[in-house]
Amino acid sequence: MKISRKQEVAVISGNKTVWQRMLSQWQLYIFLLPALIFLAIFAYGPMYGILLAFKDYMPMKGIMGSPWVGFKHFTRFFTQPTCLQYIKNTVSISLVSTLLSVPIPIIFALMLDQVDTKWYKKLVQNMTYMPYMLSVVIVISICQVLLSPTSGVVNIVIEKLGGSRINFFGEEDAVFWIYWLTGVWQNTGYSAVIYLAALSGIDQEQLEAAKIDGASRLRIIWNIKLPAIANTVIIMMILAFGGAFNVGVDKMLLIQNSMNLGKSEVISTYVYKVGLLGGEYGFSTAINLFNTLVNVLCVLTVNKIADVVSDTSLF
Amino acid sequence: MKLLKMKTKSDIIFDIINYSFLAVIFFAAFYPLYFVVIASFSDPTYVNAGETLFLPKGFTLAGYEKAFEYKKIWIGYKNSAIYTLIGTCINLAVLIPASFALSRKELVGRKIFTTLMLFTMYFSGGTIPVYLLIKNLGLMDTMWALVLPGAFSVYNMIICRSYFQGNVSEELFESVKLDGGGYMRFFFSVVLPLSKAIIAVMVLYHALGHWNVYVSALYYLRDGDKYPLQLVLANLTNSLTNSMVDGGLGADTAETEKLREMIRYSTILIAALPMIILYPFVQKYFVTGVMIGSVKG
Numbered sequence: 292m293k294i295s296r297k298q299e300v301a302v303i304s305g306n307k308t309v310w311q312r313m314l315s316q317w318q319l320y321i322f323l324l325p326a327l328i329f330l331a332i333f334a335y336g337p338m339y340g341i342l343l344a345f346k347d348y349m350p351m352k353g354i355m356g357s358p359w360v361g362f363k364h365f366t367r368f369f370t371q372p373t374c375l376q377y378i379k380n381t382v383s384i385s386l387v388s389t390l391l392s393v394p395i396p397i398i399f400a401l402m403l404d405q406v407d408t409k410w411y412k413k414l415v416q417n418m419t420y421m422p423y424m425l426s427v428v429i430v431i432s433i434c435q436v437l438l439s440p441t442s443g444v445v446n447i448v449i450e451k452l453g454g455s456r457i458n459f460f461g462e463e464d465a466v467f468w469i470y471w472l473t474g475v476w477q478n479t480g481y482s483a484v485i486y487l488a489a490l491s492g493i494d495q496e497q498l499e500a501a502k503i504d505g506a507s508r509l510r511i512i513w514n515i516k517l518p519a520i521a522n523t524v525i526i527m528m529i530l531a532f533g534g535a536f537n538v539g540v541d542k543m544l545l546i547q548n549s550m551n552l553g554k555s556e557v558i559s560t561y562v563y564k565v566g567l568l569g570g571e572y573g574f575s576t577a578i579n580l581f582n583t584l585v586n587v588l589c590v591l592t593v594n595k596i597a598d599v600v601s602d603t604s605l606f
Numbered sequence: 607m608k609l610l611k612m613k614t615k616s617d618i619i620f621d622i623i624n625y626s627f628l629a630v631i632f633f634a635a636f637y638p639l640y641f642v643v644i645a646s647f648s649d650p651t652y653v654n655a656g657e658t659l660f661l662p663k664g665f666t667l668a669g670y671e672k673a674f675e676y677k678k679i680w681i682g683y684k685n686s687a688i689y690t691l692i693g694t695c696i697n698l699a700v701l702i703p704a705s706f707a708l709s710r711k712e713l714v715g716r717k718i719f720t721t722l723m724l725f726t727m728y729f730s731g732g733t734i735p736v737y738l739l740i741k742n743l744g745l746m747d748t749m750w751a752l753v754l755p756g757a758f759s760v761y762n763m764i765i766c767r768s769y770f771q772g773n774v775s776e777e778l779f780e781s782v783k784l785d786g787g788g789y790m791r792f793f794f795s796v797v798l799p800l801s802k803a804i805i806a807v808m809v810l811y812h813a814l815g816h817w818n819v820y821v822s823a824l825y826y827l828r829d830g831d832k833y834p835l836q837l838v839l840a841n842l843t844n845s846l847t848n849s850m851v852d853g854g855l856g857a858d859t860a861e862t863e864k865l866r867e868m869i870r871y872s873t874i875l876i877a878a879l880p881m882i883i884l885y886p887f888v889q890k891y892f893v894t895g896v897m898i899g900s901v902k903g
Contacts, residue, residue, distance in 0.1 A: 309714055312712075313715075316710075316712070316714060316789070318788050318790045319707040319710055319713050319789050320707070322703035322704060322706055322789070322793070323703070323707040323708070325700045325703070325704065325758075326700050326703075326758045327704075329700060329754070329757045330722070330723060330726060330758055332739075332743075333736070333739070333756075336731070337730065337732065338730070338731045338735070339731070339735070340731050340734065340739065341731055341732065343735065343738075354738070402627060402628055403628065405620070405624050411628075414632070415628050415629075417886075417889060419632065419635040420892075421635070421639075421882075421889075424881040425818075425881060426817070426818035426820060426877075427820060428836040428839050428840045428877075429874060429878050431843075432843040432870075432873075432874050433638050433639065433642055435870075436645070436870050436871060437638055437641065437642075442654045442867050444645075444653075444659065447655075447656035448656065450656075476634070476638070479631075479635075480635065481896075484892075484893055484896045485896050488897045507616060508617065508620050509620075540821055541820045541824075544824070545820075562732070562733050562734075563733060566733055566734045566737070567733065567737060567825060572734045575732075575733065576732055576733075579732035579733055579734065580732060583729060583730065586728065587729055
C-alpha cells in the first residue's frame with residue numbers, strides 16, 4: 292500500500308522515467324490491447340496487400356512471391372476507354388450528394404427551429420429522422436416498387452397527369468437522381484439534429500434583445516442563428532467533403548442493372564467487379580488505391596482550406 | 607414578455623409559409639413507407655389502377671401469407687439477429703475500455719495511438735487486400751467475416767472518449783486511488799455505472815450497423831443459409847423485379863404477376879418492421895449520441 296502511495300506521489304510530481312510511468316499504467320494498456328489487435332489485423336494488415344497494385348497476383352506464390360509489374364495496372368486503367376466514364380460517374384454522383392448533404396439539413400433545421408408548436412416540431416423531426424434507420428437494401432427496394440414501370444405509384448401518378456410511364460431503373464439518367472434523392476431522404480432529418488442542438492444553445496437574452504430592437508425573423512436567422520452554428524457547419528462540411536469522392540458501393544450495386552450501366556458503373560463497383568468477380572486482384576487493387584489516395588487528398592485539402600479560411604479544422 | 611409573444615403580420619405570414627413547407631417535407635418523408643404499407647394490404651388490381659394512393663382497397667393478406675412461406679426470410683431474420691447480438695457484444699467489449707484508456711490524459715503514447723487510429727479512418731488496404739486477409743484467416747463463409755473486421759470503430763471511439771472526458775470527474779479517480787484502487791477498479795466500479803447513456807447509444811449504433819449490413823455479406827458469404835436478412839431481401843427483390851425467378855409461384859400468368867407485386871411490398875415491410883417498431887423507443891438515444899458526438903473531443 293505504501294509503495295503505491297509513493298508511486299502516485301511520483302506520478303503527480305512527474306519525476307519518473309517514461310518506462311516507470313508506462314509500468315504504472317499497465318491496466319490502461321490492457322484496456323487498449325483488444326482495439327489495437329483488431330486494428331493491427333484488420334486495418335493495418337490489409338495495407339500490406341496494397342503491394343498487389345504493383346504486382347500480377349498468383350495465388351500459388353502469394354502476395355510476396357508474385358512478380359512485380361510496376362505501374363502496369365494503373366496504365367491499363369487510365370488508358371482504357373471507359374476510365375473517364377467511371378471517374379465522371381463517380382465524381383458526379385458523389386460531389387452532388389455532398390453538395391446536397393450540407394445545405395439541406397441546415398435549412399431544414401433553421402425552419403424547424405422557428406416552429407413554436409411543440410407537437411408539430413416533434414412530429415416533423417421524428418418522421419424525417421426515421422428513414423435513417425432503414426438499410427440501403429430497404430430504401431432501394433422501396434424505390435424499385437414505387438418507381439416500377441408497371442405498378443409503381445410514381446408512374447401511376449405520371450400517367451394520371453397525362454404523361455407516359457418511365458422505367459426509371461432502366462433509364463441511365465435516372466440513376467444519379469435515385470442516388471441523390473434517396474440520400475437526401477435518408478439523411479436530412481438525422482443531419483439536422485446536430486444543427487438543432489447547436490441552435491438550442493443560443494443565448495436567449497441575445498435573441499430577446501434583437502426582438503425588442505425590432506429585428507425581423509429572417510434578420511435574426513441571418514445575423515444571430517447562422518453565425519451561431521457556423522463552426523458546426525464547417526466541421527460537417529469538412530467531414531462531408533472528405534468523402535466527396537466516395538460512392539456507397541452497396542447502394543450503387545443495388546441500383547445497378549444491365550440497362551443503366553453507362554451511368555451506374557462507378558469506381559467502387561468496378562473495383563468489386565474486376566476484383567472479386569473477375570479475379571483480377573492486382574488491377575482491382577490498383578484502381579482501389581487510386582480512389583483511396585484521391586479521398587485522402589480531398590480530406591487534407593478541405594481541412595487545410597477550412598483551417599486557413601476559418602481557423603476550424605479536424606486535425 | 608407580452609411584447610415578445612405578440613406576432614406581427616409578417617410573423618404570421620412567415621409561420622404559414624414555414625409550417626406549410628415543413629408539412630410538405632413531412633409528407634415526403636412519410637409517404638413512401640406509408641404507400642408500401644397500404645399497397646401490401648391491397649389487391650394489386652387497385653394498386654395498379656392508382657386507387658390506393660391514400661387508403662388500402664380490396665384488403666388482402668395474400669402477399670404476407672406467401673411471404674411467410676419463404677423460409678429464406680426467416681433464416682435471414684435468425685442470422686441477422688445472431689450476427690447483431692454477437693457483433694454488438696464484441697464491439698462494446700473492445701470499444702468502451704479502449705475509449706476509456708484513451709480518455710486518460712496521462713496515458714503514455716496516447717497521441718501515437720490516436721494518430722494510428724485516425725489514420726485508418728481515411729486510409730485502408732481496399733477491397734481485395736481485405737478479402738485476401740479474410741480468406742487467409744479462414745473466415746470466408748462464416749459470420750466472423752461480418753463481425754470481426756469492423757470490431758473496433760474509431761469514429762465511435764472519439765465519441766465515447768469525449769463523453770468520458772466530459773462526464774467522469776477527476777476527483778472520483780483520486781478517491782479510488784486513495785482507497786488503493788487502480789484503473790481497473792475505477793473503470794468497473796465508477797466509470798461504467800456513470801456511462802449508461804453512452805453505452806446505450808453505442809449499443810444502438812453498432813446494432814443498427816450489424817442489422818443493416820449488406821455489402822460484406824455479399825463479399826464474404828457464399829452459403830445461402832448464412833445470409834443475413836438484407837442480403838436475402840436484396841436477392842428476393844431482384845429476382846421478383848427482373849422476373850428471372852418465378853419464386854416458386856408457378857407459370858407466369860397475370861395471377862402470379864399480381865402475387866409477385868404483393869410479395870414485393872410485404873417483404874419490404876417484414877424486413878423493415880423491427881426498425882419501425884423499435885424506432886420510437888430508441889430515437890432519443892440516437893439524438894443523445896449525435897449531441898455527444900457534436901462536442902468535438
